[in-house]
Amino acid sequence: MSNVRGCNLPxxxxxxxEKHVWAKPxxxxxxxxxxxxxxxxxxxxxxxxxxxxxxNIGQEVxxxxxxxxxESSKFVGPVPxxxxxxxxxxxxxxxxDPNLAISDPYGEGWVAEMQPTDWExxxxxxxxxxxxxxxxxxxxxxxxxxxS
Amino acid sequence: MADDKVMIxxxxxxxxxxxxxxxxxxxxxxxxxxxxxxxxxxxxxxxxLKKGMAETIFPKEGGKPVSAFIQDALDAGVEFLxxxxxxxxxxxxxxxxxxxxxxxxxxxxxxxxxxxxxVLTF
Numbered sequence: 671m672s673n674v675r676g677c678n679l680p681x682x683x684x685x686x687x688e689k690h691v692w693a694k695p696x697x698x699x700x701x702x703x704x705x706x707x708x709x710x711x712x713x714x715x716x717x718x719x720x721x722x723x724x725x726n727i728g729q730e731v732x733x734x735x736x737x738x739x740x741e742s743s744k745f746v747g748p749v750p751x752x753x754x755x756x757x758x759x760x761x762x763x764x765x766x767d768p769n770l771a772i773s774d775p776y777g778e779g780w781v782a783e784m785q786p787t788d789w790e791x792x793x794x795x796x797x798x799x800x801x802x803x804x805x806x807x808x809x810x811x812x813x814x815x816x817x818s
Numbered sequence: 819m820a821d822d823k824v825m826i827x828x829x830x831x832x833x834x835x836x837x838x839x840x841x842x843x844x845x846x847x848x849x850x851x852x853x854x855x856x857x858x859x860x861x862x863x864x865x866x867l868k869k870g871m872a873e874t875i876f877p878k879e880g881g882k883p884v885s886a887f888i889q890d891a892l893d894a895g896v897e898f899l900x901x902x903x904x905x906x907x908x909x910x911x912x913x914x915x916x917x918x919x920x921x922x923x924x925x926x927x928x929x930x931x932x933x934x935x936x937v938l939t940f
Contacts, residue, residue, distance in 0.1 A: 723851055739850045746843055746890065748850040 674807045676818030677707045680776055684796040687806050689734055689750040692776070693796065696783070703737070703752050704780040708810065710772040711817045714744030717768040722760035722782050730756050731784070733792050738781055740771075753792050755784035823854045825930055827939040831862025832875050835884070838866060839877035841940040842887035842896075849894035856934075857891065858927050859919075860901035863940075865908055867900055867915050892918065899926065 672679045679685070683692040690709035693701045705713075722738040731737050736748035737757065760782045763770055770779035786792070797805045810816070826845050830837035841857070848855045859867055866872050872885035892898070898919045905912070905921060912921055931937050 736850055736852045739847055741847065746846045746850060747894070748852075 672803045674803060675810045675816040677711065677810065677816070678776075679706065679708075679803055679806055681799060681803060683776070684752065684793070684798050685802055685806055686734065686750065686752040686795065687797050687802075687809050689752070691750055691752040691781075693752040693784075694776075700758060700783050700785055701753060701755065702780050702783050704782075705740070705749055705771055705775050707775055707817055708806075708815060709740075709749075710775050712745070712815070713740055713772070714742040715772065717742050717772060720749065720764045720768040720771050720781065722757070722764075726757045727760065728757065730754065730787055733788070733795065749781055751784065752796065753784065753786050754788045755786040758783045758785055822852065823856070823930075823934045824848050824936045825856045825858060825934045825938070827927070827937065828857055828859045828863035828866070829861040830940050831865040832871065833862060835875050835877050837877075837940060838872075838875055838884045839882075839887050841938075842884070842891045844938065845891045845896045846887075846894040849891070849896050855891075855894075855896045856899060856930055857896055858899045858901065858922075858930065860904045860924075860927070861907075864900050864904040864910065867898065867919050868908075868910060869914060869916060888916070899930075901927065 672681055683694050685692050690706045692706055693703045696702055719741040731751045733754045734750045737751040738749040740749050761780050826841050828841050845855050845857050872888050873883050875884040899922045900915055900919050902921050902923050
């Protein structure tokens with residue numbers, strides 16, 4: 671886990687830095703996806719809802735397109751998909767407690783699981799490892815974002 | 819695709835501040851869900867599009883002005899249409915309206931409504 675400008679950023683995730691979302695490989699080629707600590711901070715810190723569009727389950731969502739929506743008193747906007755893929759399931763715990771995505775964005779607060787449809791071509795768009803964390807850090811510095 | 823179009827008809831205006839945030843919030847949300855969103859302003863809703871007006875209206879004391887909700891919706895890609903007849907009702911000129919707002923007649927509202935899966939009225 672790296673701490674960049676007060677934001678926790680695990681080293682073992684693939685990040686779509688522009689959209690503040692992550693993807694993590696599970697078994698069987700499935701990827702778990704979610705929002706980063708940075709997105710959690712930008713959303714204002716307390717969520718009213720984080721909803722995966724029901725229509726998306728079983729369907730393909732393209733990289734950077736809206737996978738879910740996030741609502742807080744300060745912000746409303748999409749949770750973009752970090753990769754193109756078929757949405758296998760949503761994290762049902764978020765319906766009861768959307769703030770899991772804030773308090774534990776890389777654990778209990780994951781958003782959905784996806785089966786990638788274009789991973790080979792898209793992995794190049796994702797930041798990973800020490801180099802990826804450095805790229806994310808550069809963005810946070812450029813936009814003067816901190817999580818503390 | 820017609821399935822992806824929704825419309826919000828906004829009739830509430832400066833006299834009812836508490837009715838002036840949620841319609842924009844819902845519009846931004848629909849845009850975040852990748853619907854193509856149109857807001858059609860008529861009756862008193864059109865007054866919210868008058869330059870300088872929405873900055874002075876606060877749905878909640880100490881909260882964000884309506885102008886901030888409007889900006890969020892515009893940033894999310896929501897299209898704003900003002901009913902021509904309602905601008906006449908309020909003696910507004912096209913130049914009084916916020917940048918980017920189009921004026922259309924009532925018949926346009928009917929045509930858009932027919933293309934939309936869902937139409938909400940506030």
